[in-house]
Amino acid sequence: MKWLWKHEKxxxxxxxxxxxxLLIEGKPGSGKSTITKYFKDNLLKREPLAKEAIVASFFYSxxxxxxxxxxxxxxxxxxxxxxxxxxxxxxxxxxxxxxxxPHGKWSYDCLKEILLSFKKHPAKERLYVIVDAMDESxxxxxxxxxxxxxxxxxxxxxxxxxxxxxxxxxxxxxLHRDSTEVENVIKMQDENTADIIMFADSFLGELELDxxxxxxxxxxxxxxxxxxxxxVYLIEKELREYHRTGFSNNEIYEFLQSLPTELDSFYDRILxxxxxxxxxxxxxxxxxxxxxxxxxxxxxxxEIQQALAxxxxxxxxxxxxxxxxxxxxxGAIKRRIVHCGGNFLEMKGLCDxxxxxxxxxx
Amino acid sequence: xxxxxxxxxxxxxxDPDDPKLYWILRxxxxxxxxxxxxxxxxxxxxxxxxxxxxxxxxxxAKQEDSRRNDAGFYFxxxxxxxxxxxxxxxxxxxxxxxxxxxDQRKLITETFLxxxxxxxxxxxxxxxxxSDSSGITVKDIxxxxxxxxxxxxxxxxxxxxxxxxxxxxxxxxxxxxxPDGARFLKRFCSHTTAQPMPKVLVTSSMDxxxxxxxxxxxxxxxxxxxxxxxxxxxxSLSN
Numbered sequence: 046m047k048w049l050w051k052h053e054k055x056x057x058x059x060x061x062x063x064x065x066x067l068l069i070e071g072k073p074g075s076g077k078s079t080i081t082k083y084f085k086d087n088l089l090k091r092e093p094l095a096k097e098a099i100v101a102s103f104f105y106s107x108x109x110x111x112x113x114x115x116x117x118x119x120x121x122x123x124x125x126x127x128x129x130x131x132x133x134x135x136x137x138x139x140x141x142x143x144x145x146x147p148h149g150k151w152s153y154d155c156l157k158e159i160l161l162s163f164k165k166h167p168a169k170e171r172l173y174v175i176v177d178a179m180d181e182s183x184x185x186x187x188x189x190x191x192x193x194x195x196x197x198x199x200x201x202x203x204x205x206x207x208x209x210x211x212x213x214x215x216x217x218x219x220l221h222r223d224s225t226e227v228e229n230v231i232k233m234q235d236e237n238t239a240d241i242i243m244f245a246d247s248f249l250g251e252l253e254l255d256x257x258x259x260x261x262x263x264x265x266x267x268x269x270x271x272x273x274x275x276x277v278y279l280i281e282k283e284l285r286e287y288h289r290t291g292f293s294n295n296e297i298y299e300f301l302q303s304l305p306t307e308l309d310s311f312y313d314r315i316l317x318x319x320x321x322x323x324x325x326x327x328x329x330x331x332x333x334x335x336x337x338x339x340x341x342x343x344x345x346x347x348e349i350q351q352a353l354a355x356x357x358x359x360x361x362x363x364x365x366x367x368x369x370x371x372x373x374x375x376g377a378i379k380r381r382i383v384h385c386g387g388n389f390l391e392m393k394g395l396c397d398x399x400x401x402x403x404x405x406x407x
Numbered sequence: 408x409x410x411x412x413x414x415x416x417x418x419x420x421x422d423p424d425d426p427k428l429y430w431i432l433r434x435x436x437x438x439x440x441x442x443x444x445x446x447x448x449x450x451x452x453x454x455x456x457x458x459x460x461x462x463x464x465x466x467x468a469k470q471e472d473s474r475r476n477d478a479g480f481y482f483x484x485x486x487x488x489x490x491x492x493x494x495x496x497x498x499x500x501x502x503x504x505x506x507x508x509x510d511q512r513k514l515i516t517e518t519f520l521x522x523x524x525x526x527x528x529x530x531x532x533x534x535x536x537x538s539d540s541s542g543i544t545v546k547d548i549x550x551x552x553x554x555x556x557x558x559x560x561x562x563x564x565x566x567x568x569x570x571x572x573x574x575x576x577x578x579x580x581x582x583x584x585x586p587d588g589a590r591f592l593k594r595f596c597s598h599t600t601a602q603p604m605p606k607v608l609v610t611s612s613m614d615x616x617x618x619x620x621x622x623x624x625x626x627x628x629x630x631x632x633x634x635x636x637x638x639x640x641x642x643s644l645s646n
Contacts, residue, residue, distance in 0.1 A: 132430065133429040136433035167424060
């Protein structure tokens with residue numbers, strides 16, 4: 046991801062002395078959120094100008110529901126970050142804050158008004174606004190929020206505050222209207238190819254393909270991936286599993302061609318395969334997903350191992366003694382997680398042990 | 408309390424556009440005070456360690472003078488006093504007596520003394536010797552009577568004279584007076600809000616006693632922002 050710091054569009058966006066918007070665009074699974082998080086985590090280290098700057102961010106997430114898709118919440122978060130980091134911005138809030146007391150409800154328009162007033166902050170400040178997954182935001186008012194971001198970038202008389210806006214999204218029409226066309230756009234598929242080639246090389250070499258089939262397979266993967274890294278990751282899992290059962294080069298290539306090229310279809314395929322499991326395995330799979338999805342933090346493999354040793358049914362005849370608990374522990378827990386959870390689950394960590402974490406892939 | 412001429416000129420110049428001063432100069436209550444012509448009391452306190460309040464209050468005094476094209480009243484408190492009302496009244500009168508406008512000097516002195524005459528001398532006639540000169544009598548009144556009575560006479564005199572009641576009063580570092588500073592301010596504010604009086608701006612460090620007894624508009628450094636930033640009404644949802 047270090048390519049970001051040297052990308053011409055990034056440099057063009059960052060180096061200008063005026064407010065500007067950088068758009069990171071790509072298909073689902075192409076690493077937009079990863080690069081956005083990388084940018085946020087490394088901005089202060091990498092950019093001298095950012096050291097004294099205010100950094101405000103919001104990550105839209107359809108999966109998190111209303112709290113993470115609502116535009117008012119996005120504005121509240123951004124404003125909160127600014128207010129927390131720089132006390133001198135308080136006077137922008139004060140009149141509206143007082144007017145809404147004692148009920149304490151911020152209206153959408155009021156939040157917009159405060160954010161726009163930052164443009165005319167009298168002291169020369171630099172503000173980074175990072176917004177991830179704009180496509181996952183609520184459709185109502187999305188257009189309006191995009192207009193607002195453009196307004197923040199518009200230079201006007203008395204604008205001393207420089208606002209650098211970093212937005213990542215899958216292609217959405219609201220960002221490609223004549224009036225709001227963005228100059229600095231980075232398309233993830235153009236940037237991911239080298240990483241995808243490297244990743245493809247890392248596992249194709251283990252499939253014992255001949256030279257011609259190797260190139261053909263690799264070419265197909267790079268072409269069909271269209272920058273979607275998750276798709277390549279899922280392809281790797283499928284090909285490795287297929288290869289274990291022993292097939293010819295042609296059969297491997299044909300199998301590859303039979304796999305879905307769109308992520309949604311791929312997910313359907315994984316779920317269908319899980320449904321073919323025995324009822325007992327399906328129940329364990331559901332349990333694992335419940336644990337992973339509802340846990341406050343990523344769980345370790347050992348924690349899932351122990352949680353699975355406790356009966357799901359609260360009426361079960363179960364004596365919670367050390368010996369009965371040990372008897373219920375699944376020794377080959379990693380294989381069990383893969384078998385019952387499929388390729389949606391990822392085990393990652395540094396030690397390749399039960400201390401590794403289990404997370405939902407992507 | 409020392410007067411403005413002894414104090415303001417010694418203050419290091421500060422930039423009114425310095426963001427460190429936004430908590431005062433761009434505060435909504437300050438804006439209200441700034442645009443008011445009378446009867447507004449504002450107490451500013453608890454600034455950060457690098458905020459030189461005497462310099463800030465001097466700056467505000469200069470801005471007010473410039474806006475009105477006339478000098479207001481400026482007092483800088485520097486020593487403890489057990490009778491702040493008396494000290495303030497004396498300082499205020501010294502301000503007046505230094506005023507180049509002779510008519511104004513005469514008018515306020517007469518009004519002030521007339522009020523004292525009504526309120527004090529007639530009530531305590533036996534205290535004064537008929538043989539004393541008027542100078543001794545006045546000195547006796549100013550030195551021996553309660554600060555409250557002097558302050559009341561002063562405020563009544565100020566109300567009478569429009570050219571004085573329009574001028575802002577700035578009192579810097581009132582906490583340096585000690586506990587009587589807070590009592591004086593409360594007494595003074597009760598006069599100034601009841602009738603058309605000069606607008607008053609007072610600065611101090613954080614003083615629990617002041618917080619307890621002083622009413623009216625106040626700007627406490629960063630308090631409102633902290634309240635907003637920690638309240639659930641603007642909670643962060645950042646990942």
